Amino acid sequence: MNFKSKYSIALGSLLFLGAAAFTSCCDDNDWDVDSNFDRMFHPTSLTVDPLDDKVAVVFGKIPGAKGYQVEVSRDSLYDEIELNANGNSLIVELTSSPDTIYNLEGSTKYFLRMRTLGENDKVSKWKYLTKYSFKTKSEQIITNIIPSSHSAVVYYNAEKTIDAAYVYKDEDSTRVDDSAIDFENGVVNVTGLKDNSTYRIKLWNGDNVRGNMSFKTTEDFPEGHDIINLAEGDDLNAILENSANDKLVILMPQGLDYYMPVGEDGNYKTPKIPANIKSIYFWGAAGEGKPTFHIRGAGIDGDKDIVRFYNINLVNNGPSDNYVLNISGGNNIGKLQVEKCTIMNTRGVIRFQNITGGHVGEITVNNCEISNIGSYGFFNSKDQKNMTIGSLNLSNTTISGVAAGALINVAQEGINVNIDHCTIYNCVQAGKSLIDVNKLGITPNVSNTLIGPFNGSDGAKTIKGCSMKGQQTVENTFYTSDQLWNSGYELGNELPASSKDFWIDAANGNFKVNIAYRDMYGKYGDQRWSDDE
DSSP: OOHHHHHHHHHHHHHHHHHHHHHHHHHTOOOOOOGGGOOBOOOSOEEEEEOSSOEEEEEOOOTTOOEEEEEEESSOOOTTSOTTTTSOOEEEEEOSSSEEEOOOOTTOEEEEEEEEEOGGGOBBOOEEEEEEEEEOOOOOOEEEEEEOSSOEEEEEOTTSOOSEEEEEETTEEEEOOGGGEETTTTEEEEOSOOTTOEEEEEEEETTEEEEEEEEEOOSOOOTTOEEEEOOTTOOHHHHHHTOSSSEEEEEEOTTOEEOOOBOTTSSBOOOEEOTTOOEEEEEEOSSSSOOEEEOSSBEEOSOEEEEEEESOEEEOSSTTSOEEEEEEESOOEEEEEEESOEEEEESEEEEEEEEOSOEEEEEEEESOEEEEEOTTOSEEOTTOTTOEEEEEEEESOEEEEEOSSOSEEOOOTTOEEEEESOEEEEESBTTSEEEEOTTSSOOOEEESOEEOOOBTOOSSOOBEEESSTTOOEEESOEEOTTOOBOTTOOOSEEOSSOHHHHEEEGGGTEEEEOHHHHHHHTTSSOGGGSTTO
């Protein structure tokens, strides 16, 4: 038999066997697939990207799938565990990738698995994360905190469940009574706090922190005063004129940028404290961002017990634009105080003009930063001899960039002028005096103060410390070597360094004392620049 014949017989045999096999499959036996093994394929891949109260899910889709069932649980998940075996799982159905699962809690470990859903209730085996679980990020459901002196109102997202709130002070913690929590509207009222103190509040749900934020209470509000929350667009003058209480705290929230409304002349109105108000505090709420008050020469009508500005940016549009306070008439004022304020871009800080009489007990400016001031300087009451002032006190303050003929210009016999722990730089015009007493018998007191070169110093021009030679009391006060005085009119003792070498960067407003001179002189000047601040 030749090769061709052998090949033909073999091929024929194979075809016969194949036909027989086909006939047997179709006619003699039932080869239907067992329904127990007729299932969908699970997703080809599964990853997550957890956030605070939700998780993004990315998965590989399967052809013919109706959807994808996901189980999220705080308990472990594996094949032998039935769906929602603990009764607390979150069960969701997804149809697209990527997608997001919501209503989780922050800082919580979750297990997750997914399976494919098909027609006729067919499902795939479970697909698990590579590491089986994930952890959500820390949550912040607190939206705002408004502190006052002895309390705070905490606002949070009411859609998020909490069951407790705790307030922390150093190592101590106190649970807020449930009766002080409005769970429906998301408000926690915290009481029993100390004024001017830092606290932290945490909102809990079980073992999970859902909100965590620090805050600082304000200085203690005075008793008997109504608290008015000033908002953008309010007419301050109308609020004051219509007040039923003659004692007010005008509370300005963090970040407020307040302008007076525009008057009939098209210009911003001038703030005026009317005669019906006897005691008033302009108060910036505690926090990161001081409110800003575009004050434009506020005036005072009638007698006052106290007028106080606290923790506010007091600004105008530049060194030729108005004043912070422009006081006229014949009113009696017990105390005029400015504390913890930033004052800038104004023609003058406090000016008295057209005075017909009256008395001011004390004027105190403390813990402030003052810069870019025009021709009327920090204080000017020149030619206002009809008024008496008890004392003018400037302390713990940095003053730089004042283009005035004098930083302080006074003309009232008997006034007490005190400067303590201040840093003074680039102030006063050449040929003028830092303190002008207008040939009166006033003896300024200057202590613990650092002074840098005056405005326009060129190595030849000089200024006077006090306009009357030798008529000042000076203690622990020093000036840089480039500060030039008229002979005999110096304030303090010369430092062994120029302003450029003595301070870190005085020209750009950094008055921290360079390390070479810090041990000897760091305790003088405005202490906001010390190592401890």
